[in-house]
Amino acid sequence: MQPRPSMLRMAITLATVAALSATNALCADKAEKPEKEAKLTKKDIPGAVLTAFEKSYPKASIKEVGGETEDSVKIFEIESTDGGVRRTVTYTADGRVFEIEEVVALKDAPAPVQQAIAKEYPKGKVEKVEKVTKGDVATFEIVAAQGKERTEVVLDASGKVLETEKKGDRKKDND
Numbered sequence: 001m002q003p004r005p006s007m008l009r010m011a012i013t014l015a016t017v018a019a020l021s022a023t024n025a026l027c028a029d030k031a032e033k034p035e036k037e038a039k040l041t042k043k044d045i046p047g048a049v050l051t052a053f054e055k056s057y058p059k060a061s062i063k064e065v066g067g068e069t070e071d072s073v074k075i076f077e078i079e080s081t082d083g084g085v086r087r088t089v090t091y092t093a094d095g096r097v098f099e100i101e102e103v104v105a106l107k108d109a110p111a112p113v114q115q116a117i118a119k120e121y122p123k124g125k126v127e128k129v130e131k132v133t134k135g136d137v138a139t140f141e142i143v144a145a146q147g148k149e150r151t152e153v154v155l156d157a158s159g160k161v162l163e164t165e166k167k168g169d170r171k172k173d174n175d
Contacts, residue, residue, distance in 0.1 A: 038066060038067050038068065039064070039065075039066055040065045040066055040067050040076070041065065042062065042065060044065070044067070045065055045067075045076050045078070046076065046093050046094075046095070048091075048093070048094050048095030049076045049078070049091040049093065049095050051095060052091060052095035052096075052097070053078050053080075053089060053091070056089075056097075057080060057082050057087070057089070059082055059083065060080040060081065060082035060087070061080055061081050061082070062078055062079070062080050063079045063080055063081060064077075064078075064079040065077065065078050065079070066079075070098075073092060073098070074092070074093050075090050075091065075092060075093075075098050076090065076091050076092075076093065077089070077090045077091075078090075078091070085102060085103065085104075086102070086103040087100065087101065087102045087103070088100070088101040089101075098134070099132065099133065099134045100131075100132070100133045100134075101130050101131070101132050101133075102130065102131045102133075103128065103129065103130055104129050104130070104131050105129065106126050106129050106142070108129075109129060109131070109140050110140075110157050110158075110159070112157065112158050112159030113140050113142075113155050113157065113159050115159060116155055116159035116160075116161065117142055117144065117153070117155075120144075120153065120161070121144045121146050121151075123146060124144040124145060124146035125144065125145045125146075126142060126143070126144050127143045127144065127145055127150070128141075128142070128143040129141070129142050130142075137156075138156075138157055139154055139155065139156055139157075139162065140154070140155045140156075140157070141153075141154050142154075142155065143167065149166065149167075149168075150166070150167035150168060151164060151165065151166055151167060152164070152165045152167055
């Protein structure tokens with residue numbers, strides 16, 4: 001006995017839906033799990049990256065290097081100190097700067113950023129300020145503690161809050 005065309009179409013439709021669901025689940029699972037950063041040695045860094053870093057920061061001392069894939073692009077991170085400044089510079093394999101993170105003092109952030117933090121956390125203690133530059137755009141990531149609670153706030157240079165994330169108890173979570 002041969003299956004009726006309507007039953008055959010339904011079986012094909014169900015099989016297609018199942019296959020698409022499985023594919024979507026795999027894609028969603030992969031999207032949620034960013035590739036872990038790999039610890040590398042200085043020898044593992046492409047020559048173009050090392051040359052670009054040494055040219056831009058000739059007095060910097062390299063503390064750690066790593067690599068990962070972000071937005072389908074292989075990137076290399078160099079963590080360094082330079083005259084008391086802690087900096088992480090991320091490069092593409094061809095030596096182009098992808099992102100720069102520098103620890104700065106709050107007093108060195110633009111006035112609108114300082115004012116926004118003072119307004120939002122009047123009794124808070126600023127624990128860390130990072131200036132993050134990607135292309136021509138700089139943002140400021142600030143970890144502020146108020147009471148037992150720590151919060152990371154990302155602001156643009158005009159002082160507009162872009163993102164806020166609770167970091168938890170100060171005594172338990174030392175970032």
